[in-house]
Amino acid sequence: MQKISKIAVLTSGGDAPGMNPCIRAVVRTAIYNGLKVVGVRQGYKGLIENDMYEMDKRSVSNILNLGGTILKTARCLPFKEDEGMVTAYQHLKEHGIDALVVIGGDGTFTGALRFSKKYPDIAVIGVPGTIDNDLCGSTYTLGFDTATNTVIEAIDKIRDTADAHDRLFFIEVMGRDSGAIALRAGISCGAEAILLPEKQTAIDDLIRNLKDGSSNKKSSSIVIVAEGDKNGGVYDVAKAVQKEVKDYDIKVTILGHLQRGGSPSSFDRILGSRLGYAAVNALIAGETQKMVGLQANHILLTSLEEALNHHEFKLEADLLEMVDILSI
Ligand code: ATP
Numbered sequence: 001m002q003k004i005s006k007i008a009v010l011t012s013g014g015d016a017p018g019m020n021p022c023i024r025a026v027v028r029t030a031i032y033n034g035l036k037v038v039g040v041r042q043g044y045k046g047l048i049e050n051d052m053y054e055m056d057k058r059s060v061s062n063i064l065n066l067g068g069t070i071l072k073t074a075r076c077l078p079f080k081e082d083e084g085m086v087t088a089y090q091h092l093k094e095h096g097i098d099a100l101v102v103i104g105g106d107g108t109f110t111g112a113l114r115f116s117k118k119y120p121d122i123a124v125i126g127v128p129g130t131i132d133n134d135l136c137g138s139t140y141t142l143g144f145d146t147a148t149n150t151v152i153e154a155i156d157k158i159r160d161t162a163d164a165h166d167r168l169f170f171i172e173v174m175g176r177d178s179g180a181i182a183l184r185a186g187i188s189c190g191a192e193a194i195l196l197p198e199k200q201t202a203i204d205d206l207i208r209n210l211k212d213g214s215s216n217k218k219s220s221s222i223v224i225v226a227e228g229d230k231n232g233g234v235y236d237v238a239k240a241v242q243k244e245v246k247d248y249d250i251k252v253t254i255l256g257h258l259q260r261g262g263s264p265s266s267f268d269r270i271l272g273s274r275l276g277y278a279a280v281n282a283l284i285a286g287e288t289q290k291m292v293g294l295q296a297n298h299i300l301l302t303s304l305e306e307a308l309n310h311h312e313f314k315l316e317a318d319l320l321e322m323v324d325i326l327s328i
Contacts, residue, residue, distance in 0.1 A: 012043030012104035016143025018268030019069040024060035025276025044079035047088035105130030123288035133180035137302025138293025162220035168248035172234040175226035182226035197228030
């Protein structure tokens with residue numbers, strides 16, 4: 001078993017609330033165990049540009065409540081090339097780093113796995129940090145709960161104005177490949193319909209559903225459209241519906257980047273702390289090429305390969321089933 005002495009931690013891809021509590025847990029758990037810790041700025045970009053600094057207990061003071069990530073994050077194309085990986089490896093070696101904690105989503109894990117196969121002397125543990133909730137091996141990813149709550153708060157406000165004016169609102173939420181936020185926010189806010197990338201919704205069915213609602217004396221309607229819905233985007237869907245549903249004045253709102261921001265929820269602070277703590281302990285135990293994740297309220301390890309297996313990831317069947325029933 002390879003004994004580690006110095007860990008680097010980075011956040012990569014889209015930022016997610018809860019990354020900071022996780023960084024804090026990584027740093028303090030490592031120091032508690034006598035390990036050195038280096039923070040890498042801007043994810044893989046920082047590895048390639050040698051932008052890293054030694055962290056101590058106080059480097060992570062007062063960050064539990066902060067959204068975003070104190071280490072900054074980036075999307076870094078050069079890391080996909082062999083040349084970028086070689087440079088990253090050389091910089092890690094120069095700093096005497098023998099283990100890496102990567103906090104990010106599926107792209108981050110794909111990069112981490114490729115890197116670790118190429119350079120197995122650097123142990124790698126992944127932490128699922130993405131608002132998309134689209135990784136196998138963790139019921140929840142870091143940031144998903146906060147983002148969903150942010151969406152719910154925004155939709156509740158839109159519902160107030162929709163109700164006052166008898167309006168039909170189409171609201172686009174994040175999720176290019178995953179309808180997880182749309183589904184939960186839709187159920188939480190009583191949306192009349194939810195359009196998801198995982199499930200094709202025929203526009204004719206949607207129109208029928210909305211006409212039924214209007215004849216049932218609904219004074220407002222909310223339709224949530226995940227970014228990745230296959231009907232051509234929220235404006236196209238709204239336009240197609242407006243032609244057929246005359247009773248309502250239709251408005252479109254795109255929630256956009258506000259969904260990523262904000263102070264992490266209690267759930268994400270605890271999850272970030274648990275995952276960061278577990279990531280360092282996994283490295284100390286000699287693990288590599290694994291992801292730490294939440295399963296049945298336990299923190300367990302999954303291979304990065306399995307974590308990336310999207311085909312296995314499914315939205316909860318009962319949630320999908322109840323959407324139409326609860327919104328009649
Ligand atoms: P989110 O789910 O929030 O979008 P993510 O981790 O999936 O987060 P990406 O932008 O897809 O975000 O990936 C983050 C970074 O991981 C990329 O900018 C790139 O540096 C690295 N990466 C992605 N795919 C690969 C790959 N095939 N090989 C090497 N590195 C990769």
